[in-house]
Each structure stands twice: as C-alpha cells, then as structure tokens.
Amino acid sequence: MARCRRDTPGMTSEKAKYSPCFLRVHRIRDKLFPPPLPWKKTSPSSSSSSSSSLVTLFLKRHCSHGSHTNGAKQTKMESEWEFYSMKERWGEIGGVRLFLYTHVMYWHKNEFWDARVAGRYASRADLPPVEACVLQQIEKTDLWPPLEPGLRVCPEPTDNKPGGGLFVKRVRLAEYDGSPTLGQYVLHEARIGQRLRASPHPNLARFHGCAVGARGEVTGLCFDRYLETLGERMRRGAPVDAERSIEQVRAAVHHLHSLQLVHNDVTVDNVMFVNHGPALVLVDFDSCAARGGGLPKKRGPVPDGAVASEFENDYVGLQLVYAVLLRYQDATKAQR
Template sequence: MRVYPGCYYYIVPSVWSLTLDTPQILYHWETADLTVANRKDQAPSTDRASSLFFLVQDNSSRVKNDTEILLDGPYGCNKHPEKFETVVLVAQGRGIAGVLPVALSIALIGRHDRITRRIDLQWKLDLNDQEEWAEERLQGLINLDPHRSMNRIRRNIVAKSRYAGHMIVLAAEPQGLRIDILDKREAFEEVEGVFKFTKTVIIFKSGEEIYHAAVPSSEPVSSELSETQLINKLLVPTAAYKPPFSCTFTRAPDPLPTDTYIKTPSLLSYDQIHNGPQPNQIADDVLNEVRICELLRESPHPNLAKYIGCQVSDGNISGICFVRYGKTLMEAVNPRGLMKRKFSTTHRDLGDFGRGLQGIQAGIAHLHSLGIVHNDINPSNIMIDGDDWVIIDFGSCRKLEESLVGVGRTYEWYDEAIQHSCPENDLNALLEIHTWLRGAPADAFQFTE
C-alpha cells in the first residue's frame, strides 16, 4: 500500500469495536528493501510499504501476538511539508507518532531539493516514561542533523496530564514570500532562430540564505514573489562565493570610510558552474583579485584604483573595498550604453581627453611592469575622478601568459581570438577607446560586435 507522512488508519481487530476505536497515525513503515528498512535513522519513503508501525496503548487483553486485524486506510493527504521554509511540529503524548515521520522525511531530502530550512519540534509528554517511545526515532533525527543547523527539538514533561494523544501540526501556507533581490538580469534565448526574452535571472536573500533562481518572462519581478513564480531555485552555499580570509591580507577598517566602494561578487552565473568541475570558481576569482590588490597596495599608482582592504564576515571575505570615484567613462560619454558603432554618431563631446588617456596608459604600463595584464580595459572600467582617469576592476587580471579561458571580459572590447594574458590585450583595448572617443566611423574599430 502507498503511504506518506501524516497518514492514518483505523485498526479493526476482532476484539475491538470499530465504533469505539479512534484513528491511528502511522508512526513508521518499512519498504521491501531491507537495506533501507534496517537503517534506524531512515525516514519513511513514499513507496509501497511492507511493514507498518503504530503506537497503541499497551493492553494485553486487546493486543496479542499473531492477532489478525483489519486496516482501513490510509486517510489524510500528503501536504508536502518540504515545500515550506519553516515547519513547526507540536505533539502531546502519543501524538509524537504523527509528527516524527514528517520531520524525518524532510531531513532526508537533499538540501537543494527542499525549501525547508527550519524544523521546530515540540513534544509535551504526559508521563515521564513516554520519552522512551520515540527515543530511537528522535536520535535518528539528531544523527541526520548533528550540529542542529535545521532541527530544534524540545521535550516538556508534564506528569499526570489528562490530555493524552493530542497532536497539532502547524505550517503557514506560502502565499507570499518576501525576498530581498540583490541582483537580476534578463536572459534571452534563441527560439526558432530569433533571440527572445525568456526569463529574468535573480539573486535573492531569504532569511540568512542566498539563492539563485529565475522568474519566467510572463511574471513580474518584485520583492513579493510566491514560490510558484520561481523556477530553478538554487541555494548558493557560502563557500561558493566567500573565500576564507587570510591573515596575510589587509582587513578593511570598521567602520569603513564614507567614500568607500565595496565590490561584491556577481552570482548570476552560479547556475552554470555549480555542477561543474569548479563549483567554487566565484570564490576563487575573489581570492585572485584580492591577491592582485595586495600587490598593488605594496606598489600603488595614481591611475589605479586605491585598495582599502577586505570586508570580513565570519572569517570569510564578503567584499573588496576601494576608494569611491565619481563616474565611469561610459556614464560620462555614453549614458545610454549604446553599442560602440551606434555611439559614434551620438556621443557626447568630452573635450580634450588626451590627458585622461595618458593617465590610463601610465596605469597600464605600471601593471605590466609588475607582470600583470588587466585584460578588461573598457569604458566601464575607467573612472573619471576630477581631472584624473583611474582604472578599476581587477577581477580579470592575470599574470603574463596565463590562460583566459573562463575569465570574464567585456563584449566588443577584446579580441576573442586571444585566449591568453598578454600586454597587447590592454594596449589594443586602449587604442579602441581612443577610436571610440573621437567618434570614428564604424569600419575604424578593431573588435567586432
């Protein structure tokens, strides 16, 4: 027979009266697979069961070995508690039989396959010896969550209570899930030869957890989303984007100066890497950038962004701190973010930009003298700070001749045929910016769209 957490039966032995009996919650069951059935911490599956277990009153006149009984059931419905973020289970006395299968079934579901992040189990005992009834199953639940990161179990003993066997299961329906959207991006896919907007990729925070998910193009994106609107929801573990802080790195002051910019990693690509060979690639990239910044801290240059240090949370790097500058070259010259060939007919006059480009060239030369190539010189990575231009964003920096496979670079501003770090990457990009600033015709550019 098919079973599930929370279902109940009427037990009808020949010596019991059907009219006087009460329904019995299914406490545990075993499948025909003995390798599963013999595990004490194994939660009941939703497969067909070969053995059913109930907690019934110990009455030798009514319960005997080899007694034939009739089972009427199962009744009830599977509420799928794993779809609720917080599950509260409250039982009194024998009612523990109904809530433990629910807790165990949730705990055994993979973290990425359930929404539940907290189970609160409260059991009020009517008699002291009742604790023995469920000790084995409670211990199984504790073994599944040894650090108590998800399960919270409370036992309250009230002797000689008159209200034995009552059980209440509480869980709020997820009508609206208030989330804090941290980042988002529209995604386009080729459909029948045409690129169409198909979904919005979002990074959001719910409680203390960070998630990657998508919202179909037909749904609006707001801070109040129901679970049914989200697709491909992924928990982003801390290790995937927050590398451990090393004592050899510089810790940013606390509190931070008012003119501080905190760079945090983008998690929008997490769905593409989490099942790959380098699921922590984002954290590795953060470490690489911090190492570059530490080198520049020892050898600074006025045309390179000033590094303040690492923002640290629970021993991990949560952000890289820099001095905040005015606006990017892209914002100053091309606020609409047009493609560079389209921009050549609509750009704003920046006057004499020669001095600014000379500063950028000096900053590039300083990087190269340290054996580093920026690899992503473009108008969005150049800040205008008064009369000075400053290079920012060292996430794509690599040592000479290092591979650039998987390294983020900006479309339109690099030679896609070059897949290694070399000085020409920066120098050619600088020449492209010069061509762009003077409003050259479309055929004057090096890099294709």
C-alpha cells in the same frame, strides 16, 4: 557541506509535460550536447529549430516538475520566500547562441536559495509559483569566501556612505550562476589589489583591504572613492581632453605590464575620474591575470583568436578607448 534541496512531487496530469521545470545540472552543455553529436553552422531559422528540439529533449530528461497547490497555500508559501533576482543564462555551442535557463534567487530564513527555471520571462510576475521550484540552498562561501591568510583587512570600511573616502565593492549576488566562481573572483581581485598596493601607481585604483564579516568572510573590497567613469562623464556632455586622458590610461597599463600583469578589461567604464579635474585611474581588477595565464570568462575586448592573457589584449582595449575619446572630442567641438 552538501547542498540542501527542496523537492516537490510532479504533476500527474497531461499538462505536466508543459509546466515550467527547473534545471539542476551545472554542466548543462556537456549533458545537453554529449559527444559525438555533430554540429554544423546553419541558417538562423534552422539553428533555432535544432536548438529548440535539443533543449526540449534535455528538459524531458533532466527537469523536475512541481505540483500546483491551492491559492491559499501558494500565497502563504510565496510570502515566506522573498524574491531576490532573475537572470537569463545563455551558452554557445558550435557557433550557435543557445538559451539555457532562467536563474532565479530567493531569500528564505536568512539563506539564499536558487532555482533554474526552464523558459524565458518578461518580469518577476511571470515566473511560476515558488512551490513549483526545485530549490537549492546556496553555499555562503560561493558568495562570500573566507578571508585568506595574508590578505589585508580594511580597518574602517565605510560601506559606501555618501561623502565617504572609501568605496566598498560588494559582491554582485545577481551574477551568481550556481558555481563558486563569484567568490573566487572576489579573492582573485583582492590578491591583485594587494599586489598593486605593494607597487602603487597614481593611475591605478588604490586598494585598502577587504571588508570582513562576523564569520571571517570577505564581504567586499575597499578602494579609494572616485567621482565618475570616463563613460559617465562623456554621457553627460562634460569636456574631456582625449590626449591627456589616454596618456594616463596608457601609463596605468604600462605599470601593470611591468609587473607582468594583464588587465584584460580596458574600457571607458573601467576608467574613472578622481574628481572634477582631469586625473584618471584604471579600476576593476577581477579580470586581471598574470601574463600567459588563462583568458578570464569576464573580460573586455581582446584580439580575435586570443586564448591567453597577453599584453595585446590591453592594447586592443586602449585603441578602442582612444577611438571613443577622439570621436567624443570631435563631436563636442562640432557643437560649439
């Protein structure tokens, strides 16, 4: 189904050139930097100036300007559009980190809508009025993909109720970037979880299946509920056995590698304690990929120059986790 769009006429005054405008092109980099534009690494000041001028040129060519209406109409319209989230989007071209736009999401008549807003904003209150937006309706399948044949359905998802035995990992709607990537990550992690369910390991999070909505869409992924991450336990100053902890993480990684899988995101925040004891599990499989496959955009630390999912990616993560554990253990001993 084609995306719905709500356009507003542009302003005719001289101020129109400087009003907020909204990007509607998904392949921003390709249009913003068409070949054969030569890029060279420059100093921060010159890079900023060059990037700014290129962004200005792009905005003039591709952005639509919205019209401003009287206060009463603006208040009424904004009351019909419920703000949901805002997030800055950045890109990197030729080694230069470049701000692209602010992505804003709204809720309206049981549908999510999004807009790409030119400019950076400190808070929601600083955003331009809704009627100035070029809004696009978000396809539901971009957020909640249809259940694939063969994927397990969780019989009793607890919806994260306190004290429940299951944790339902919901889609992070604020991470939506205007592409179907979010829904694809959900299905990908469900496939990995199902594969691990067939080959379980005590140090890997246990997958129970998909939470499914009324229309057969995947609304979440169900796992065993765990107490806290390794990072959280260290931040609250609780004792942690470095050697015992890293051995469990290594065992989890080794099991993944035996299945020719690479986790790609081994960090202290993706390792969780089962309870108040020392037992650990490795969680979060949306970056997990078959060995030799592409390197996912969402990932943890990997070797310099890495372009594929290889075991070495997880070895780097293990080394960093172990280094953090040793520093923490030394620090807690010094405080005694």
